[in-house]
Structures are given as structure tokens and as C-alpha cells.
Amino acid sequence: xxxxxxxxxxxxxxxxxxxxxxxxxxxxxxxxxxxxxxxxxxxxxxxxxxxxxxxxxxxxxxxxxxxxxxxxxxxxxxxxxxxxxxxxxxxxxxxxxxxxxxxxxxxxxxxxxxxxxxxxxxxxxxxxxxxxxxxxxxxxxxxxxxxxxxxxxxxxxxxxxxxxxxxxxxxxxxxxxxxxxxxxxxxxxxxxxxxxxxxxxxxxxxxxxxxxxxxxxxxxxxxxxxxxxxxxxxxxxxxxxxxxxxxxxxxxxxxxxxxxxxxxxxxxxxxxxxxxxxxxxxxxxxxxxxxxxxxxxxxxxxxxxxxxxxxxxxxxxxxxxxxxxxxxxxxxxxxxxxxxxxxxxxxxxxxxxxxxxxxxxxxxxxxxxxxxxxxxxxxxxxxxxxxxxxxxxxxxxxxxxxxxxxxxxxxxxxxxxxxxxxxxxxxxxxxxxxxxxxxxxxxxxxxxxxxxxxxxx
Numbered sequence: 001x002x003x004x005x006x007x008x009x010x011x012x013x014x015x016x017x018x019x020x021x022x023x024x025x026x027x028x029x030x031x032x033x034x035x036x037x038x039x040x041x042x043x044x045x046x047x048x049x050x051x052x053x054x055x056x057x058x059x060x061x062x063x064x065x066x067x068x069x070x071x072x073x074x075x076x077x078x079x080x081x082x083x084x085x086x087x088x089x090x091x092x093x094x095x096x097x098x099x100x101x102x103x104x105x106x107x108x109x110x111x112x113x114x115x116x117x118x119x120x121x122x123x124x125x126x127x128x129x130x131x132x133x134x135x136x137x138x139x140x141x142x143x144x145x146x147x148x149x150x151x152x153x154x155x156x157x158x159x160x161x162x163x164x165x166x167x168x169x170x171x172x173x174x175x176x177x178x179x180x181x182x183x184x185x186x187x188x189x190x191x192x193x194x195x196x197x198x199x200x201x202x203x204x205x206x207x208x209x210x211x212x213x214x215x216x217x218x219x220x221x222x223x224x225x226x227x228x229x230x231x232x233x234x235x236x237x238x239x240x241x242x243x244x245x246x247x248x249x250x251x252x253x254x255x256x257x258x259x260x261x262x263x264x265x266x267x268x269x270x271x272x273x274x275x276x277x278x279x280x281x282x283x284x285x286x287x288x289x290x291x292x293x294x295x296x297x298x299x300x301x302x303x304x305x306x307x308x309x310x311x312x313x314x315x316x317x318x319x320x321x322x323x324x325x326x327x328x329x330x331x332x333x334x335x336x337x338x339x340x341x342x343x344x345x346x347x348x349x350x351x352x353x354x355x356x357x358x359x360x361x362x363x364x365x366x367x368x369x370x371x372x373x374x375x376x377x378x379x380x381x382x383x384x385x386x387x388x389x390x391x392x393x394x395x396x397x398x399x400x401x402x403x404x405x406x407x408x409x410x411x412x413x414x415x416x417x418x419x420x421x422x423x424x425x426x427x428x429x430x431x432x433x434x435x436x437x438x439x440x441x442x443x444x445x446x447x448x449x450x451x452x453x454x455x456x457x
Contacts, residue, residue: 009289011331011379012445014364014437016040023052034439035336035364042365043376047349056358057351060366062393064348068340068359069393069401074099075346079339079358085441088183088210091263094406095271100251102403105264108247108256110406112159112240118410121159122312125414128154129421130309136422136453141431143448144284148277148418149173155414156272160240160265166220171212176270178209180440217265221258240268268407274442275334276411279397280419283328285435285449286379288428293381297324298456301424310420312413321420323381325412329397331379336364336439363396364443427454 014035021029029036038058042048046061059065068076077098086096094105111117132151136142153169183206224241244264248255256264287294297320301310304317315322338361346353353359368376372394373383398405405411429452435445 009379010377011286011289012435012437013368013377014038014336014439016043026052032438035437035443037360038337038362038365042362043368044370046371047351049351054356054358055354056360057348057353058360058362058365059348060362060369061349062366062372062391065361065366065393065396065400067346067348068361069399069403072346073401073403075343076340076359077343079341082339085183088206089179089213089263089270090267091259093260093263093267095267100249104247104249104251104254106402106406107250108243109240109264109268112243113406113410115409118413119312121155121410122413122417124155124158125417126309126311126421128152129418132418133309133421133425136426137455139426139453139455141450142453143450144281145277145445145448146173148280149273151280151418152273152277152414156269158239159272159410160268161220161224166223167216172216172269175209175212176274179206179213180442180444182206182209213266213270214262217262217269218258221261221265241265271405272407272410276415278332278334278442278444279325279329279411279415280422281445281449282332283324283415283419284422284428284451285430285445286328286331287324287423288430288451290379293324293379294423294428297321297419297423298427301420305420305424307424310417310424312417314420315413315416318416318420319386320381321416321423322412323384325415325419326384326395326397327379327381330367330373330383330395332437332443333363333367333397334442336437336443337362364439367395425456427456428452429454 014033016038017029017036018040020039026037039048039050042058042060046059046064048058050056059068078096083096090096092101094102094109097105128151131154132147135147135150150169150173153167153173157167221241225245241261244256244261287297300318300320304310304314310318340359340361342353342355342357342359344355348359366372370376372391393400398408398411431450431452433447433450435447435449437443438446
């Protein structure tokens, strides 16, 4: 299949329903692809309100996001629906926790992701990029998501556990996918008013996947505990697990229990490689369908790298590589929709927000909003050219406010090193089937991103 000229290439998007859906249609759409719940008007208006059992709002206004994510954060805790979908895998870990429970866990892991520590991990990122080049050298039709998940898995294991000796990347990745496809999908029972305490079928079907993931994580933690005792328990913290083992709530003196450790390690291992792999995969899909942008990215990478693998110090000299990644995450944000529970009365975009309302934050629609972006459906990396000014809450691939993703810099450095190395070494062309963005927990391509990979001279 020949590449499509970028002036006619429209990146794959989620279906947009232009009529009001029935409750059953909403439930089925949510089960199929959460992005289908976003009504057409949300791409044109700052807030949309409706009612399905409970009053809900969809917010796509940057000033409103600032109020929800920063100015009045305590009024908008995570929705119990989303927390329940995640709880079997990550319990009340950093991503699911709120208030003081979130604060002390955040303080425990933040030192791992300082700029100095992230730069120190760059050689591992370069090494895994080199291995990806070797795996792709045979060329031909390739599914890139699986390849990129393998590529990023090694690095997050180094960050979290100083190695992956106790992990089978294929088995672990398959368990993640099974979990997303079961517990990670909204249940029909949520739309029928069944009480939240009643078990959802997805949670039951996800049991085997959870046991697989937790078993690997627990084994790795126990092995690292033994290593810590053997060397010197009072030595400096080296990785994420070291910091978690040493963490103590300054107010209560509480330390992480074995269950807390498993849940937090599970969260960071999944989030730390899944979202980065997806960003690179979507970027390669976009470049494959836009040959002039791919040529521009390759020329930039080749001029800086001259055939070698990218390193952290190269990224500042390759701004277009970063622009491609930023635009890929605008079109395909790692998490396309969030839900919040309203605690107390408030006002957003001039609209009254009442206690017990559900507030949806459709990042997907915010990033494609007609009032915020010119030709929002098109792939245009120059939206992110150096010096471009936009509202801070208009573009939120990693969230914002106090709960912004603690590993954002880590993810962008890893993605930049890998993408620059790949576009220097290969030409990518579109292949069938074309991907369709589907969100369960993250925005994944269905059935994958298939591209023709050709070794460059």
C-alpha cells in the first residue's frame, strides 16, 4: 500500500455520534469504546450536560480544567466507577489514591524521577533503542505496538527494580491486555443503576490476569529485598522499589505494606512502559502516512546522530522529533477520558455543578476541539514548534496541577531517544489493517499498528 499524501491524510479517529443515544446504546458504546460516549457538540462547546441515572457534564474548556485540576482540586476526587475498574490491579496506589494517602505516596516516588535521575537512565534507553533496531532489521510488515512494548519494558524494569530477571515481557504484556479488555471496560451494570458494591463481571474475568501480574511483581520485590539485605540496608536508594521500601508517612509514621508495594510497583511498571510505547507507535503511524514529515524527522535525526543511537544529550538538537511526539499525543492522548465525582456546589463555564454530579474530562475532545485548534483532525507537528504559545490547560497528555504524571520527563526522554533512532534507521509505510483508536484504560490502536518497515541505506 502506498503512502497517502499528507494533504489528504486524515488520522484515524473515534466514531462521533451526532444524535442522542439511548441508555442501552450508551452502555454498549462504553463497553465497546469509551471515546464513543463523547457527543459531537463537545468538540464545539466548552461544557455539555445531560443525565443518565445521574446528572453529568463533559468539560472541554481550559479554564474549567484549571479549576478542576488545580484551583478546586479537592472538590473533584476520582469517580468511583474508574477507581473500581483499576482497584483489582493497583488497589489504592498513587494513581487511585486521593488526599493525604496520595500525598505521602507521591512524596515517596518523586525523587526517582528528578531530572538528574532520569538522565542517568538514558544509557538504558539508548541500549533498548539499539535492540529495537536489531529486531526490526529484517523488515517487512510489522505490528509496532508489540515491538514498542518490548522496547520500553526493559527500561521501566531498570527504573523500578534495577532489572527484569523475574519478568517475562510477553506474559506480562498479555496479562495487561487481558485486564484492560475485562475489568478495564465500563460495565453495563453501571448504566442500569446496580449498586457499586455488586461485583462486575469484568472484575471476575480479570482475576487470572491480576494473579499473573501480581505474582511476577511479588517475586521481583522479594528478590530485591534479599539483595538489599545482602548489600547494606542503609545504603543509598537506587531505584523505585528502594524509595518505596524507605518511604514513611511524615504525619502517621506509616510505611508501605507488602500489598502497597505490589500495587504501586504494578502501577508504575504498567504506566511506565505502556503509555510511552503507545506514543511512539502512534507517532510512527502518523509519520508512515505523512512521508514529507517522516523525511524531515529522518533528516534531523541523521544530521545529529550520523548513524549512531540517540542519547539524552542529542534531544535538544532534534526539536522536530519532540514535535512529532507532542502532536501524536494530542491526537492520541494516553488516557482519553477521565471521570470525577463532585463533592460540593461549584460553577464551571457559567454552569451550576451540583454535589454527586459526575464530571467527565474528555481529554480526547479537548485535544480536538474546534475552538482551540486549527484543523484539529489533521496531523501537524508544527503546532508544537519552539516558541508556540497556548493555554497550559489546553493540552494535557500527562494531566496537570499537583497530580501531573510524575514520570512525564522520563516518558518523553525515552520516547525521543527511541523515535529518533528508529526514523534514522528505517522508512515506515502504511500497511493493512488500518488502526482504529479504542479506549479501555488507555487509547490503544485496534487491532494494532501495522506498518511496512524498510531498512534505510
